[in-house]
């Protein structure tokens with residue numbers, strides 16, 4: 001089974017991935033380590049076809065950690081969300097430039113990753129991580145992996161635009 005943990009940078013993908021049962025593959029790290037794709041402003045740019053070719057097939061349960069995971073064929077797709085003001089605080093703790101922070105905040109406010117995921121995936125589950133402990137996020141995500149019961153459309157950041 002292939003599980004994707006996607007979402008805007010800083011929404012907590014790696015934090016929850018590490019807590020889930022399965023083999024975790026950090027997509028950005030994998031691409032970097034294997035020299036796949038092109039580096040564009042510190043981001044890796046790679047086509048969907050190339051991703052499909054290069055990411056190893058799952059043996060057992062595979063957890064794909066990364067904001068590109070929803071471009072692959074998934075059995076479960078989890079989209080993590082964070083309220084834009086909280087996301088800003090999380091991103092400001094990193095050495096991100098102002099422009100990159102604004103770009104990510106805007107993408108989050110506009111539901112960019114969620115809409116791509118809903119378009120491409122069969123089973124989508126959206127979780128707002130803003131006021132949840134990583135353990136609570138893990139609990140909800142694990143339940144969805146088991147049941148496959150979809151839930152999305154419950155997050156609305158329009159007042160932050």
Ligand SMILES: Nc1ncnc2c1ncn2[C@@H]1O[C@H](COP(=O)(O)OP(=O)(O)OP(=O)(O)O)[C@@H](O)[C@H]1O
Nearest residue numbers: 008009010011012013014015090129132133134137
């Ligand atoms: N549920 C949560 N509640 C509070 N803080 C969180 C939560 N999940 C993650 N964080 C914090 O948010 C920051 C970003 O988390 P993390 O690195 O897991 O995000 P990410 O989505 O993997 O980011 P990237 O796309 O850049 O890899 C970290 O400082 C982490 O400790």
Ligand SMILES: [Mg+2]
Nearest residue numbers: 013014015065
């Ligand atoms: Mg990460």
